[in-house]
Amino acid sequence: MKTLSIKVKGAILSVVILLLCLSIWHMATTQKITPPPGISTNSSEYNSLMGQGGSEPVQKTGFPTLTQMGQTIYKQLSHPFYDNGPNDKGIGIQLAYSLARVGLGFLLAMIVAIPFGFWIGMSPLAYEAFNPFIQILKPISPLAWMPIALYTIKDSSISGIFVIFICSVWPMLLNTAFGVANVRKELLNVAKTLEVSPLRKAFLVILPAAAPTILTGMRISMGIAWLVIVAAEMLVGGTGIGYFLWNEWNNLSLSSVIFAILLIGIVGMLLDTAFGKLQKAVSYAD
Amino acid sequence: MQIENTFLKVSNLSKSYKADAPPVFEGIDFEIEKGEFVCIIGHSGCGKTTILNVLAGLEDATGGDAIMLGKHIQGPGLERGVVFQGHALMPWMTVLQNVAFAVKSKYPDWSKEQITEHSKKYLAMVGLVNAETKKPSELSGGMKQRVGIARAFAIEPKMLLLDEPFGALDALTRGVIQDELLKICKETNQTVFMITHDVDEAILLSDKIMLMSNGPNARIAEIVVNTLPKGRKRANLHHDAMYYPMRNHLVDFLVNRSKDLQVKGAKGELDGYKPVVVLPGVDTAIA
Numbered sequence: 001m002k003t004l005s006i007k008v009k010g011a012i013l014s015v016v017i018l019l020l021c022l023s024i025w026h027m028a029t030t031q032k033i034t035p036p037p038g039i040s041t042n043s044s045e046y047n048s049l050m051g052q053g054g055s056e057p058v059q060k061t062g063f064p065t066l067t068q069m070g071q072t073i074y075k076q077l078s079h080p081f082y083d084n085g086p087n088d089k090g091i092g093i094q095l096a097y098s099l100a101r102v103g104l105g106f107l108l109a110m111i112v113a114i115p116f117g118f119w120i121g122m123s124p125l126a127y128e129a130f131n132p133f134i135q136i137l138k139p140i141s142p143l144a145w146m147p148i149a150l151y152t153i154k155d156s157s158i159s160g161i162f163v164i165f166i167c168s169v170w171p172m173l174l175n176t177a178f179g180v181a182n183v184r185k186e187l188l189n190v191a192k193t194l195e196v197s198p199l200r201k202a203f204l205v206i207l208p209a210a211a212p213t214i215l216t217g218m219r220i221s222m223g224i225a226w227l228v229i230v231a232a233e234m235l236v237g238g239t240g241i242g243y244f245l246w247n248e249w250n251n252l253s254l255s256s257v258i259f260a261i262l263l264i265g266i267v268g269m270l271l272d273t274a275f276g277k278l279q280k281a282v283s284y285a286d
Numbered sequence: 287m288q289i290e291n292t293f294l295k296v297s298n299l300s301k302s303y304k305a306d307a308p309p310v311f312e313g314i315d316f317e318i319e320k321g322e323f324v325c326i327i328g329h330s331g332c333g334k335t336t337i338l339n340v341l342a343g344l345e346d347a348t349g350g351d352a353i354m355l356g357k358h359i360q361g362p363g364l365e366r367g368v369v370f371q372g373h374a375l376m377p378w379m380t381v382l383q384n385v386a387f388a389v390k391s392k393y394p395d396w397s398k399e400q401i402t403e404h405s406k407k408y409l410a411m412v413g414l415v416n417a418e419t420k421k422p423s424e425l426s427g428g429m430k431q432r433v434g435i436a437r438a439f440a441i442e443p444k445m446l447l448l449d450e451p452f453g454a455l456d457a458l459t460r461g462v463i464q465d466e467l468l469k470i471c472k473e474t475n476q477t478v479f480m481i482t483h484d485v486d487e488a489i490l491l492s493d494k495i496m497l498m499s500n501g502p503n504a505r506i507a508e509i510v511v512n513t514l515p516k517g518r519k520r521a522n523l524h525h526d527a528m529y530y531p532m533r534n535h536l537v538d539f540l541v542n543r544s545k546d547l548q549v550k551g552a553k554g555e556l557d558g559y560k561p562v563v564v565l566p567g568v569d570t571a572i573a
Contacts, residue, residue, distance in 0.1 A: 186374040190376075195391060209376075209378070
């Protein structure tokens with residue numbers, strides 16, 4: 001044990017914790033259940049006599065057992081891209097819809113937030129002028145925009161993209177402005193004494209200097225966007241992982257709900273890891 | 287005619303940061319000839335860095351003007367190279383990229399090969415050929431400062447401005463880089479204006495040492511001509527007959543006389559004051 005690194009030990013512990021959780025799940029779901037309140041003692045006895053219910057360790061409804069869960073996961077993953085009409089699409093298609101919305105909204109937010117953040121970071125006057133608006137708009141839950149978006153855009157899918165845009169824009173905007181405003185003065189002085197043109201200065205001095213801060217903003221934005229897309233799709237419906245989750249709740253298929261939850265977590269983690277890698281790529285040691 | 291012959295002429299320069307406070311410095315007059323190495327020494331707060339920033343074009347003076355080669359200094363420019371106190375290298379660029387960035391700024395029409403070749407030449411000058419692919423964070427303090435010096439020389443400026451470039455370095459490293467700087471300046475006949483706190487550094491490097499009185503109301507109190515012969519070397523500097531008169535004069539000024547002018551200046555008794563020119567060891571008369 002001594003020779004194992006912290007990482008390996010941690011991984012072993014993680015597996016142990018996972019197995020522990022799964023076994024608790026297993027024990028909790030395979031226990032004998034008390035008869036539902038709607039059924040009288042008589043009928044319960046009758047059922048028992050008829051060989052139904054009683055002490056059998058099988059659960060027909062309610063929380064899924066591990067086996068049922070496994071079956072759902074297998075079923076969903078073996079045909080991720082089937083399309084049987086509006087209410088029955090494979091999980092891959094639903095995820096692709098969600099990712100496309102997040103990607104599009106995020107990209108739009110980037111196109112707006114980074115140049116605009118650059119500007120207010122460079123100009124203290126612009127910063128002072130726009131700061132009150134940003135401070136008021138920033139804490140608004142993005143879903144609060146949904147009615148206005150639906151009313152003005154009149155398209156639920158584009159409204160979803162708009163909601164992603166509006167929640168991604170603030171962290172990126174503020175981080176870009178902060179990063180640009182805090183570029184070390186001596187680096188700017190170097191650029192000045194070298195008579196570097198404004199465009200060259202922006203791309204070769206300020207942008208790389210502020211890149212780690214900008215990437216931090218993008219990472220935060222992506223995190224929020226992935227949180228928000230699930231709620232937004234539950235609200236507007238149609239397609240996407242959020243809609244899938246809500247639809248399965250309406251079908252009372254809890255195993256599918258749990259599957260969707262797991263998937264949301266895994267995709268969120270992958271997105272965050274990707275941005276973490278990007279962040280590392282642009283950061284520099286002083 | 288006087289102006290045309292002088293490389294750099296600073297006249298009646300003053301700077302105040304607040305209208306109601308006394309100026310940091312005032313009545314600064316000096317001239318630098320082409321190829322001259324001039325050091326400026328003074329206590330903290332006398333405005334040395336501000337004077338250098340005015341010459342670099344990074345700060346505006348409140349009054350007076352600085353004329354280089356018959357032109358008023360307005361804003362920063364490529365004909366003046368600056369070596370900053372903190373090395374000020376772009377941390378995301380390699381050593382070569384840092385120098386090449388400056389070269390590309392000066393010669394935008396050059397090809398990539400020309401820029402690289404030119405940059406490498408100056409990196410070789412400061413002994414950094416093997417470090418060109420390293421990032422500044424991988425270098426020691428002395429190496430970083432050498433890159434800063436290479437960058438400043440690489441744009442082949444008419445005047446080089448050095449703001450305490452060796453302040454943060456240990457004595458050994460400092461000595462090595464001082465020797466390198468001396469060698470390069472001799473080879474390129476570079477005009478240099480340098481701030482230092484180190485009396486020995488000033489004696490080794492400069493032809494002329496300007497002594498500033500304490501601020502506020504700082505002035506150039508004396509202009510000390512280096513009486514040690516040219517071709518000075520760190521190794522035998524202290525054996526020169528002129529070394530101790532020179533050194534004692536400078537240290538005496540910093541310890542004793544630097545306060546005197548401030549008192550008079552605050553009373554307004556120094557209007558039209560001209561700095562005394564001194565040749566320690568040759569002519570010890572002090573006004």
